[in-house]
Structure formats: C-alpha cells, structure tokens
Amino acid sequence: MADVARLAGVSSQTVSRVSNGYAGVNEETRQQVLAAMSELGYRPNSAARALKRGEFRTIGVITFTLSTTGNVRTLEAIATSAAEEGYAVTLLPVAVPTTDEVRGAFSRLEELAVDAVIVIMEVHLLDAATVKLPPHVQVVVVDSDAGDHYTVVDTDQAGGTRTAVQHLLDLGHRTVWHLGGPEGSFAAQRRADAWRAALAEAGRTPPPLVRGDWSAESGYRAGLELAAREECTAVFAANDQMALGLLRALHERGRRVPEDVSVIGFDDIPEASSFLPPLTTLHQDFAEVGRLCVQAVLRKMRPDGSEHGTTLVPTRLVLRDSTAPPPAGG
Amino acid sequence: MADVARLAGVSSQTVSRVSNGYAGVNEETRQQVLAAMSELGYRPNSAARALKRGEFRTIGVITFTLSTTGNVRTLEAIATSAAEEGYAVTLLPVAVPTTDEVRGAFSRLEELAVDAVIVIMEVHLLDAATVKLPPHVQVVVVDSDAGDHYTVVDTDQAGGTRTAVQHLLDLGHRTVWHLGGPEGSFAAQRRADAWRAALAEAGRTPPPLVRGDWSAESGYRAGLELAAREECTAVFAANDQMALGLLRALHERGRRVPEDVSVIGFDDIPEASSFLPPLTTLHQDFAEVGRLCVQAVLRKMRPDGSEHGTTLVPTRLVLRDSTAPPPAGG
DNA sequence: CACCATGATGTTTACGCAAACATCGGCCAC
DNA sequence: GTGGCCGATGTTTGCGTAAACATCATGGTG
Numbered sequence: 082m083a084d085v086a087r088l089a090g091v092s093s094q095t096v097s098r099v100s101n102g103y104a105g106v107n108e109e110t111r112q113q114v115l116a117a118m119s120e121l122g123y124r125p126n127s128a129a130r131a132l133k134r135g136e137f138r139t140i141g142v143i144t145f146t147l148s149t150t151g152n153v154r155t156l157e158a159i160a161t162s163a164a165e166e167g168y169a170v171t172l173l174p175v176a177v178p179t180t181d182e183v184r185g186a187f188s189r190l191e192e193l194a195v196d197a198v199i200v201i202m203e204v205h206l207l208d209a210a211t212v213k214l215p216p217h218v219q220v221v222v223v224d225s226d227a228g229d230h231y232t233v234v235d236t237d238q239a240g241g242t243r244t245a246v247q248h249l250l251d252l253g254h255r256t257v258w259h260l261g262g263p264e265g266s267f268a269a270q271r272r273a274d275a276w277r278a279a280l281a282e283a284g285r286t287p288p289p290l291v292r293g294d295w296s297a298e299s300g301y302r303a304g305l306e307l308a309a310r311e312e313c314t315a316v317f318a319a320n321d322q323m324a325l326g327l328l329r330a331l332h333e334r335g336r337r338v339p340e341d342v343s344v345i346g347f348d349d350i351p352e353a354s355s356f357l358p359p360l361t362t363l364h365q366d367f368a369e370v371g372r373l374c375v376q377a378v379l380r381k382m383r384p385d386g387s388e389h390g391t392t393l394v395p396t397r398l399v400l401r402d403s404t405a406p407p408p409a410g411g
Numbered sequence: 412m413a414d415v416a417r418l419a420g421v422s423s424q425t426v427s428r429v430s431n432g433y434a435g436v437n438e439e440t441r442q443q444v445l446a447a448m449s450e451l452g453y454r455p456n457s458a459a460r461a462l463k464r465g466e467f468r469t470i471g472v473i474t475f476t477l478s479t480t481g482n483v484r485t486l487e488a489i490a491t492s493a494a495e496e497g498y499a500v501t502l503l504p505v506a507v508p509t510t511d512e513v514r515g516a517f518s519r520l521e522e523l524a525v526d527a528v529i530v531i532m533e534v535h536l537l538d539a540a541t542v543k544l545p546p547h548v549q550v551v552v553v554d555s556d557a558g559d560h561y562t563v564v565d566t567d568q569a570g571g572t573r574t575a576v577q578h579l580l581d582l583g584h585r586t587v588w589h590l591g592g593p594e595g596s597f598a599a600q601r602r603a604d605a606w607r608a609a610l611a612e613a614g615r616t617p618p619p620l621v622r623g624d625w626s627a628e629s630g631y632r633a634g635l636e637l638a639a640r641e642e643c644t645a646v647f648a649a650n651d652q653m654a655l656g657l658l659r660a661l662h663e664r665g666r667r668v669p670e671d672v673s674v675i676g677f678d679d680i681p682e683a684s685s686f687l688p689p690l691t692t693l694h695q696d697f698a699e700v701g702r703l704c705v706q707a708v709l710r711k712m713r714p715d716g717s718e719h720g721t722t723l724v725p726t727r728l729v730l731r732d733s734t735a736p737p738p739a740g741g
Numbered sequence: 742c743a744c745c746a747t748g749a750t751g752t753t754t755a756c757g758c759a760a761a762c763a764t765c766g767g768c769c770a771c
Numbered sequence: 772g773t774g775g776c777c778g779a780t781g782t783t784t785g786c787g788t789a790a791a792c793a794t795c796a797t798g799g800t801g
Contacts, residue, residue, distance in 0.1 A: 082787060092751045097789055107749065127524040128467065129787035131458035132756050137524075139501070147487040148681070157477040160504040169523055171469070172500045174490040193499055194457040194467075194524065297685035326685040351478070355627035355656040357687050412757060422781045427759055437779065459757035462786055 082123065089117035100125055131194060140378060141195035143173045143186050145202045149295060150321075150350045151367055152201050155223060158371020159199060166379060171195055178203070190218075197378045199223065200231075203266055219381040221374050224268055226391075232381060233391040234373045238268055241363040241396035242275035245317045245345045246283075248361075248398060253406045254315035254343065256285045260303050260327060262319040263294045272319045272347065288313070295319075297326040304330025307342075314342055314407040321346040321353045321362055328356055328403070339405035349399050359401035369394045412453065419447035430455055461524065470708060471525035473503045473516050475532045479625060480651075480680045481697055482531050485553060488701025489529060496709060501525055508533070520548075527708045529553065530561075533596050549711040551704050554598055556721075562711060563721040564703045568598055571693040571726035572605035575647045575675045576613075578691075578728060583736045584645035584673065586615045590633050590657060592649040593624045602649045602677065618643070625649075627656040634660025637672075644672055644737040651676040651683045651692055658686055658733070669735035679729050689731035699724045 086093040091110060098106050099114040106114075117123075131137045140163050147153050160170045171193065175186045183202070190198065197219040222231045249257045259276045262269025273290060280287045291306060293299030300323030307313050308331050318324035324346035328338060336342050338358055346353060346362035353360040373392055416423040421440060428436050429444040436444075447453075461467045470493050477483050490500045501523065505516045513532070520528065527549040552561045579587045589606045592599025603620060610617045621636060623629035630653030637643050638661050648654035654676035658668060666672050668688055676683060676692035683690040703722055 093787090094752080094789075095750060097787095098750090101789080103789095105748065105750090110749080124521045126462070126787050127522055128458050128461035129756090130789085131524070132456070132462050132758090132786090133788045133790080135756080137458065139524075147483050153477050153483050156502075157504060160502045161506060164504065164519070170502045172486075172490045172502055174487060174494065176491060189494070191454045192457055194461070194469075297682045301685050322682060322685075325682055329685050329687050329689075332687055352627045352652060352655055352682070355631050355652075355659050357659050357662055359659075423757090424759075424782080425780060427757095428780090431759080433759095435779065440779080456757050459786090460759085462756090462788090463758045463760080465786080 082125075084121055085114065085117045085123045088121060089114045136196050137194040138167060139169045139171055139195045140375070141171045141173055141190055141193060141198045143175060143183075143190070143198060143200045143202065145175050145178045147174070150348060151224075151365065154367035155201055155371045155374070158368040159374055160371075162372045162375035166375060168196075168375070168379075175202070197221070197382055199374050199378055200225075219378055221378045221381070223370060223374060226267055226271070229389065232377050232389050234370055234377055235391065235393060236268075236365045236367075236370060237393040237395050238271040239275035239278075240393070241347060241365070242272045242317070243279045244396065244398050245347070245363055246276055246279035249315040249317065249343055249345060249404065250283055250285070252315075252343065252404060255407070256280060256288060256315070258288050258307060258313050258316045259290055260300060260307070260316055260318040260323050261290050261292050262323075263292065266295075269295075269319055276317060293319070293323045293326075295322060297322045297329075299323060300326025301330045303327065305334070307331075308334035308336050315404075316342065316344050318344060318346050321348045321350045321356075321360060324360055324362070324403075325352075325356055328358075328360075332357070339403050341408055343404040343407070345404055347396075353399075354401060356403070358403050361401045361404040362399055364397040364399050366394050366396070412455075414451055415444065415447045415453045418451060419444045466526050467524040468497060469499045469501055469525045470705070471501045471503055471520055471523060471528045473505060473513075473520070473528060473530045473532065475505045475508045477504070480678060481554075481695065484697035485531055485701045485704070488698040489704055490701075492702045492705035496705060498526075498705070498709075505532070527551075527712055529704050529708055530555075549708055551708045551711070553700060553704060556597055556601070559719065562707050562719050564700055564707055565721065565723060566598075566695045566697075566700060567723040567725050568601040569605040569608075570723070571677060571695070572602045572647070573609045574726065574728050575677070575693055576606055576609035579645040579647065579673055579675060579734065580613055580615070582645075582673065582734060585737070586610060586618060586645070588618050588637060588640075588643050588646045589620055590630060590637070590646055590648040590653050591620050591622050592653075593622065596625075599625075599649055606647060623649070623653045623656075625652060627652045627659075629653060630656025631660045633657065635664065637661075638664035638666050645734075646672065646674050648674060648676050651678045651680045651686075651690060654690055654692070654733075655682075655686055658688075658690075662687070669733050671738055673734040673737070675734055677726075683729075684731060686733070688733050691731045691734040692729050694727040694729050696724050696726070 082093050082096050086096045096114055099111050144152050163170050173186050175182050199221045201223045220231055222233050223235055225233050246257050261273045277287045291303045293303050304327035318327055324344055327344055331338055331342055338344055346360050349362045349364035353362050412423050412426055416426045426444055429441050472489055474482050493500050503516050505512050529551045531553045550561055552563050553565055555563050576587050591603045607617045621633045623633050634657035648657055654674055657674055661668055661672055668674055676690050679692045679694035683692050
C-alpha cells in the first residue's frame with residue numbers, strides 16, 4: 082500500500098479511501114491511484130483489513146455429510162448467495178456424527194475467521210454438544226426444530242408430506258404406507274409424524290412404519306418386506322434414493338408400479354425423472370433454503386438482529402408415472 | 412490477550428508462547444496461563460495471527476458445479492484432508508461456466524484470504540481465462556490435462572476405460588458402443604479417446620459415438636437411439652447417471668439388460684447398486700483424489716516446492732448384474 | 742477584508758499477535 | 772570466585788489497514 086501511495090504521489094490513507102470506494106476523493110487523484118494499483122498489482126491484504134475492521138466477511142458452514150443431495154444443494158445455494166453479498170464461505174466437515182465430533186467442529190470454529198455460522202445438521206447433536214460459541218457469531222440452523230433456541234430455515238416437511246399422502250388417498254388408496262428415514266433424523270421424524278397425522282385426519286389407520294437410512298440400498302431391503310404384503314398398494318418414501326431401492330425390490334418381486342403399487346418420493350433429485358418408472362415426488366427448493374439461510378444470518382448480524390424463529394420453504398408436487406389408482410381388487 | 416497476561420501475571424508474549432505450544436515455558440506458568448485463558452474465554456484472533464504470520468492456513472476451492480457426484484465427493488475429501496492438516500477450506504462457486512465467470516472467481520480470489528487454490532473444473536476455461544494469480548498462491552487442478560502448466564491430480568480415466576472395454580470384449584461382445592459425456596469436458600474426451608484406442612488395440616471398429624451431457628435425462632434420450640440398433644449389444648456409459656437413463660430407455664424398448672444388451676458405467680455412485688439391474692461400473696476413488704490434491708498443494712507451498720506433473724488415481728471394476736455375454740445370435 | 746464552512750488530503754494511531762532481541766537468575770567449569 | 776552459558780521470561784517492534792483527527796487551500800459571506 083505504501084508503494085502504491087508513493088507511486089501515485091499521495092498518502093496511504095488516500096489509497097485506502099480509493100480502495101474502499103470512499104467518497105470525497107478527487108476524480109483525478111482517484112485515477113492516479115487506480116493506475117498505480119494496477120501497475121504494482123496491488124491487492125488489499127484481507128488479514129489486515131479483517132484485523133482493522135473486526136469482521137472477516139466470511140460465513141462458516143458446518144455440515145455432517147455431503148453425501149445427501151439436499152445438503153449439497155443447500156450448501157451450493159449458500160455459497161452462491163453469500164458470494165453475492167460479498168461473503169466467502171468456509172466449509173467445516175464433520176466426519177462422524179457424534180457429539181464429540183460436533184463439539185470439535187465448533188471448537189475449531191473458535192479459532193476460525195468467521196462472522197457467522199450456518200449449521201446443516203440433525204440438531205439434537207447440537208443440543209447435546211453444549212456448544213459454546215464465540216461472542217457475536219450468529220447461528221442459523223437447517224434441518225432442525227430448534228426454533229426456540231436458534232433461527233431455523235427448512236423445507237416445509239409437514240406440508241409436503243400432507244400433499245403426498247393426500248395425493249395417494251385422492252387416487253383411491255385405502256391407506257398409505259411409509260418408508261421412513263433413520264431414527265434420530267429430524268427430517269425423518271417430521272415426515273413420519275406428518276404422515277400419521279395426515280392419515281388420522283382422513284380417518285385412516287396408519288400401517289406399521291418401515292424404516293430405512295436414506296440410502297437406496299436400505300430402500301431395497303425395506304421394499305422386499307413391503308412387496309410381500311398384498312394389502313400394500315401405496316408407499317410414501319421419505320426420500321427419492323430409498324424410493325429407487327423400493328422400485329427395484331417391487332420390480333424383482335413382480336409387483337408392477339404403478340399398476341399394483343403406487344410410489345411417491347421426496348426431494349425430486351435430478352435422477353428421479355429417469356427411474357423406472359419416472360418417480361412422482363415432492364420437489365424441495367434447496368436453492369431457496371440456502372438463500373434464506375444467508376439472508377437470515379446476515380440479518381442477525383445487524384445490530385437490530387431479529388429474534389429466533391422458523392422459516393419454512395414450501396414443496397411442490399411433481400407428477401410423473403409412479404402413482405395411479407389402486408388395482409381394481411384393492 | 413493483554414487481559415489474559417494480566418490475570419496470569421505474565422507478559423503477553425508468554426501467553427502467545429503458550430497459545431502456540433512453544434517449548435521453553437515453565438509447566439507451572441503454562442498452567443496459570445491456560446487457566447486465565449479459559450477463565451476469560453480467550454481465543455486467538457485469526458486475523459491478527461494471519462497478518463503477523465503472513466499465511467491464512469486456508470485453501471480455496473474453485474468449482475463449477477456441485478451437481479455432479481464426483482465434484483462433491485472430491486470437495487468433501489479435500490475439506491476433510493485439509494482439516495486434518497490444520498487448514499480451512501473456502502468455497503468459490505462459479506455459477507456459469509463461462510470464461511468471464513471463471514476470471515471473476517479468480518479475481519474475487521485475489522482479495523480472499525487463501526494460501527493456495529484447488530480448481531475442480533474443465534481446464535480449457537482456465538486456459539482461456541488468462542488467469543493472473545496473486546503471487547505465492549499455489550494451484551492444483553482436478554479433471555484436466557494441463558499437467559504442463561499446473562499440478563494435476565485426477566482419476567485414471569484412460570485406465571478405467573480400458574478396463575471397461577476389455578471386460579465387455581472378454582464377455583464375447585464384438586464391439587462396444589460408447590455413451591459419452593459432453594463436448595468440452597476433458598474427462599469425457601479422455602474416456603472417449605481411450606475407448607477408441609482400446610477398441611483399436613483389440614482390432615475392433617468403434618461404432619459412432621453417442622453423446623449425452625452427464626445427466627440421466629440425456630442418457631435416456633441417447634438410449635432410445637441405441638435401443639433401436641439391433642447390432643448394439645454392449646454400451647460403455649461415461650457415467651452412472653447416463654447409464655441410469657440408458658437402462659430406462661432399453662427397458663421401455665423391450666431390450667433386456669444384461670440378456671440383450673450389456674451396460675457398464677463409470678463412477679460407482681452409491682445408487683448404482685440399486686439400479687434395475689444393479690449396475691456394473693468403474694469405481695472412482697474420489698476420496699483419494701481429494702486427499703492427494705491437498706497433499707500436492709501443501710507440498711507446493713513448501714519452499715522446495717515440486718515441479719508440475721500429473722498424478723493418476725486408479726479405478727476399480729465393480730461387477731454387478733448389468734453385463735453378460737451377448738445373446739446367442741449376436 | 743476577516744472569517745468560516747467546505748472539500749481534499751496528510752498524519753497519527755491502534756487493531757492483536759509473534760518474531761527478534763533484551764534481561765535476568767541460576768548453574769557449571771575452571 | 773569469576774566468566775560464560777542456558778533456560779525462562781519481559782520488552783520492543785512492526786505486520787497492512789482504516790478510523791480519527793489534523794491540515795490546508797479555496798471560495799463565499801457579512
């Protein structure tokens with residue numbers, strides 16, 4: 082910076098003013114400084130800047146795994162939105178979802194140059210981890226019901242589930258089975274709860290819950306069970322991957338989709354339109370979730386930072402070929 | 412820091428020594444300082460540290476999209492490996508793969524607090540973008556053949572392709588069709604080149620190349636073409652997603668897999684084992700690629716930094732149910 | 742014509758840390 | 772006993788920037 086100042090024949094303070102787009106600099110002087118900057122290949126030192134300003138313009142993202150579409154798409158949207166707001170995104174992967182690991186991530190965070198944190202994770206780990214955050218670091222959480230303690234942004238799991246169940250009931254199915262996600266996942270729990278509630282509302286009895294772990298493989302195993310049940314004519318899978326495994330199991334056992342069994346998924350991953358048959362599913366707007374996360378976290382960083390609360394992003398039913406009225410006999 | 416020093420009854424320099432695990436501090440003193448630190452909730456300011464030390468301990472990752480499994484898995488491995496080495500990872504998404512956008516990402520990078528950069532991208536955009544990097548920022552590139560200009564880490568595309576083609580020829584197929592990736596992708600180009608070379612080596616004539624864009628949907632469209640060709644008994648798809656679409660097209664047109672047509676993929680995405688039928692494919696070790704990227708970039712940051720060059724990570728053939736000998740008549 | 746407001750620029754200072762150097766007490770060798 | 776050496780700790784300094792304050796010319800006003 083001093084070199085630039087010397088070359089342009091001004092003081093370093095004027096260079097600083099130009100570099101920050103500060104008003105009150107003569108246009109002529111400004112041009113000289115800019116010329117000197119580019120001649121010397123000057124770029125501001127972000128460490129010094131951060132030190133002086135007391136902020137890093139960086140958001141940390143803690144996420145358990147990048148193996149689910151949802152997390153990845155949310156992350157991507159967060160990174161894009163943050164970039165638009167002039168913020169960088171630092172990634173903090175948590176290898177194993179144990180309380181210790183989460184606490185470890187947060188403590189690494191303490192030495193990290195971030196102004197705020199977005200957590201994409203099952204939140205009961207968060208609760209257990211007696212997290213002690215550096216002051217002034219704001220937190221927004223995805224995939225959680227911790228709205229009382231944190232600001233939460235999430236897909237409207239319950240609304241989407243109701244739509245799915247209602248769609249199948251409208252087609253004439255007597256009831257709807259549920260291939261749920263793993264125990265301990267809030268998203269899975271809310272989808273299962275909403276499924277029971279929606280059936281109860283319609284006066285139907287919920288069949289027993291079948292659980293997977295989000296993977297296609299687990300969907301296949303669960304599907305083998307379900308295929309054996311003659312009375313099962315409609316299944317709501319808690320995500321598209323498990324629906325994929327389910328389709329394979331049903332196919333292997335000779336139960337046709339959608340003629341014998343209707344299947345509906347959740348997520349609308351890009352591949353869903355290429356399943357056999359193309360999957361009817363609920364589209365999640367991860368991009369919007371990510372965008373809202375960034376907005377929320379930036380809002381909280383302002384002095385008049387808002388209260389905690391939960392923001393829900395609606396889902397959209399995507400009709401394809403995996404659902405139909407039940408077989409005549411059903 | 413001054414507060415800690417005062418509370419512990421030592422100088423700030425001693426606090427600094429403790430906080431950096433410097434030797435030559437009396438154990439008793441050390442304990443006092445640690446006690447004072449935790450009492451005051453002290454955490455070192457990374458901006459000041461970076462300013463003083465001249466390094467950020469952060470690696471930037473520029474990636475075009477997170478919508479492909481490979482990029483995501485590589486990114487995750489990079490983040491994990493970097494964390495183990497005490498480095499943070501900052502994400503720089505490039506929204507649109509245009510030269511301008513890439514240049515924009517690099518210029519944002521100039522103000523960013525990173526010591527090194529890993530680029531996960533088709534590299535001809537990189538070449539065109541006359542990238543001007545800040546000095547001392549090292550670059551490692553994935554998915555590229557720019558070994559002359561950069562340090563490159565990548566999957567052994569050619570080796571994997573040879574394995575795939577040979578597997579199908581060994582089963583007795585006369586030739587192997589190729590469902591390739593989009594023009595302009597280096598990975599796609601190398602797989603296509605290696606496919607031609609492997610066939611030529613075996614004295615077979617390569618059928619015309621059919622192109623997709625990596626998506627399942629494009630695989631489906633291409634699959635409809637291929638299904639119409641009686642003589643096509645074996646297809647090597649350049650990735651698993653396209654193989655998924657291909658399977659659907661073949662199924663719709665009544666061509667059984669693997670009885671009538673053998674299909675082999677590339678990537679071994681987790682869902683591949685749940686396709687109909689489970690997909691034989693080439694496993695890419697993205698975790699290893701990410702790990703090697705971090706190692707390479709750290710090595711380059713050392714004073715005796717090594718020369719450019721290309722490191723290849725081998726693939727592994729995963730046998731499932733989508734390949735078989737050609738039909739008797741074929 | 743003296744005064745003050747205004748705009749443009751320069752000077753000083755501090756952000757928090759750690760390298761470099763300074764100090765100080767104790768211990769050993771001769 | 773004296774010199775030298777070593778380990779433990781304190782003091783000074785500067786990293787690059789921007790806020791706060793100081794300075795200076797200019798032009799308008801009473």
